[in-house]
Amino acid sequence: AQTVTQSQPEMSVQEAETVTLSCTYDTSESDYYLFWYKQPPSRQMILVIRQEAYKQQNATENRFSVNFQKAAKSFSLKISDSQLGDAAMYFCAYRSTFYNQGGKLIFGQGTELSVKP
Amino acid sequence: DGGITQSPKYLFRKEGQNVTLSCEQNLNHDAMYWYRQDPGQGLRLIYYSQIVNDFQKGDIAEGYSVSREKKESFPLTVTSAQKNPTAFYLCASTNRQAPRDYGYTFGSGTRLTVV
Numbered sequence: 001a002q003t004v005t006q007s008q009p010e011m012s013v014q015e016a017e018t019v020t021l022s023c024t025y026d027t028s029e030s031d032y033y034l035f036w037y038k039q040p041p042s043r044q045m046i047l048v049i050r051q052e053a054y055k056q057q058n059a060t061e062n063r064f065s066v067n068f069q070k071a072a073k074s075f076s077l078k079i080s081d082s083q084l085g086d087a088a089m090y091f092c093a094y095r096s097t098f099y100n101q102g103g104k105l106i107f108g109q110g111t112e113l114s115v116k117p
Numbered sequence: 118d119g120g121i122t123q124s125p126k127y128l129f130r131k132e133g134q135n136v137t138l139s140c141e142q143n144l145n146h147d148a149m150y151w152y153r154q155d156p157g158q159g160l161r162l163i164y165y166s167q168i169v170n171d172f173q174k175g176d177i178a179e180g181y182s183v184s185r186e187k188k189e190s191f192p193l194t195v196t197s198a199q200k201n202p203t204a205f206y207l208c209a210s211t212n213r214q215a216p217r218d219y220g221y222t223f224g225s226g227t228r229l230t231v232v
Contacts, residue, residue: 045223
């Protein structure tokens with residue numbers, strides 16, 4: 001079974017600085033998706049960024065980028081120029097591409113990010 | 118606009134009582150999922166359904182039941198057998214028939230508290 005681990009329960013960053021959130025996963029599959037979701041105090045889940053395992057290029061979305069290390073099974077999220085609105089719980093998630101896996105997302109424990117003005 | 122509607126937003130359950138959480142989507146998604154969120158444990162999968170009249174247990178199905186009689190609806194019943202039901206419950210959906218990854222839509226959640 002696949003697992004996702006976020007070893008940093010809480011992180012803090014100064015406004016305008018850069019912060020990196022860590023995520024490791026375990027799988028025997030070679031093709032899969034990895035996601036970072038943001039959950040602000042409203043509790044609404046918001047997709048931040050997505051990575052397809054067969055693509056070697058790291059995904060980037062504006063101030064958000066990932067460092068995808070497939071061999072090391074590591075998927076970290078870098079937030080540049082941090083803003084107060086980035087304060088939230090961040091979840092790393094895995095999804096198999098095999099249809100018989102049901103398309104379910106497997107989540108890590110989450111990292112609570114606070115941004116200091 | 119299309120989306121997922123979860124109701125109620127807050128729900129209180131007495132000991133020994135069954136309660137049902139509603140999840141309705143108008144996105145024409147075939148797959149729907151129920152997750153439970155507890156502090157420090159992330160989101161854990163309770164049940165999921167890929168087609169009407171079919172569903173599978175997730176990692177923490179004990180004490181819960183679901184039905185999928187319509188494509189749009191995937192209600193979750195928290196039974197009296199669930200000993201610690203106080204949590205935040207999220208419903209999600211996606212189109213499994215789409216090529217590659219289609220993306221997920223999440224509801225706004227239901228906060229269940231035992232009183």
